[in-house]
Amino acid sequence: MAKLNRGTVKDFPGFDARADAEVCRKAMKGLGTDEESLMKVLIHRSNAQRQEIASAFKTLYGRDLMDDLKSELTGNLERLMVGLMRPARLYDAHALKHALKGAGTDEKVLTEILASRTPAELRHIKQVYQEEYEADLEDAITSDTSGYYQRMLVVLIQANRDPDSRTDERLVEQDAQELFRAGELKWGTDEEKFITILGTRSVAHLRKVFDKYMTISGFQLEETIDRETSGALEKLLLAIVKCVRSVPAYFAETLFYAMKGAGTDDDTLTRILVSRSEIDLLDIRHAFRRNFAKSLYHAIQKDTSGDYRKALLLLCGGEDD
Structure with missing residues (x-):
């Protein structure tokens, strides 16, 4: 069964790698750079199509398209466009x-x-x-x-997480109890127990464990992790729990905090939009709107500027009404 693409970027119909390579060369040739033309071509092509453009560019001009982008663009826009060109x-x-x-x-x-x-x-x-x-x-x-x-x-x-087969209710109960004993009921924390259960059980199983944990303890597991751990381990355990619940919601939250407060975490903003643009960026947009009462498009528009903002908005793929 084919995996559904919930991305904002898909294969461009009527694609012509040679014609696109010519547009890119013209946009970077001579004095100045036509950023708009570069964005219009490269952001609206799938990654596989961009690789064909890069190949055609080298055949036609004997030049490396990524190297030319690095020399013609600067700052956040350069990082975004180079990221899009990476296979x-x-x-x-x-x-x-x-x-x-x-x-x-x-x-x-x-x-x-x-x-x-x-x-x-x-x-x-x-x-x-x-x-x-x-x-x-x-x-x-x-x-x-x-x-x-x-x-x-x-x-x-190790990538040895259990497959999502039928869940064992007894093991669900056991894991929830063990997490409770390893955290809330223990003086100190048994981190090993959290690591083993959160790192090896299937997603379907863990979702049931989280529900059972709430019933047993009266707390969401995230609250316990917040109280019982700190630093990098706390952030990692919270990220795992959030991704088990919903990967798009995790990325929506990460994007929200990348743009919250003074300054914008442009590296995170670029990395998520580029890496999820052909996977689940539509779902991330919907989660962003649902959880933060505004659209991702609006947040990007407010917190970025210039050609970098234009590129991000194109990649975002539109407003959510």
């Missing part, structure tokens, strides 16, 4: 590599990607990471992280 199969691996590069680790990126991807997607990321960087993703993560946060990440990248 979809490489996107997550590249983001993780960048998050682990140099001094300091971008835990926000590690948490966001590893908590939200399916086991199949995680296996693919590990394979691509090995092929592209001749390095093991697990080794890279363990050398850059520590403690229970590291252990939870390692469990996730």
Whole structure:
């Protein structure tokens, strides 16, 4: 059964890679850059079509389209357009590599990607990471992280979450009780129990565990995690619980906070819109409207500016009435 595309970007009908390559070259040739023409072409083509444009561009002009974009554009717009041109199969691996590069680790990126991807997607990321960087993703993560946060990440990248088959009500009850004993009923916290249950049980099973936990404890599991843990581990456990409940709602919330308050987290804004544009950005838009009483389109319009804003709005795909 074909996977339904709930993205805002789909294959462009009547696609002509050669004609699009010519438009891109004309937009960057000579003095100045025609950003509008570049955005009109590249944002309205699927990632697979963009790769064909890049190939046609090299054939016609002997030039690398991504390199030309890097030299002609700047700032947030450059990062967005270069991100769109990166082959979809490489996107997550590249983001993780960048998050682990140099001094300091971008835990926000590690948490966001590893908590939200399916086991199949995680296996693919590990394979691509090995092929592209001749390095093991697990080794890279363990050398850059520590403690229970590291252990939870390692469990996730094993990608051994149980399949969504028929749930066992006795195990649901048992897991809910164990989480209750590991947190609210314990002096201190048994982090290992949270890591094992949240990292290995199926999504369908965990949703029932969360409901049972509420019945037993009188709390949402998120409230307990907030009280019992802190720092990077807390953020990761919360992200896992939110993604089990709804991946689009998790991304909608992440986008909301990326644009809330003083300053905008443009890296997060760009990463989510690019990486989800052909997967579930329509669902993320609907969750944003439902949970925050305004549209994602309106939030982007208010919190960004210039050609970068125009590009994000095109990628967003329209207003939600």
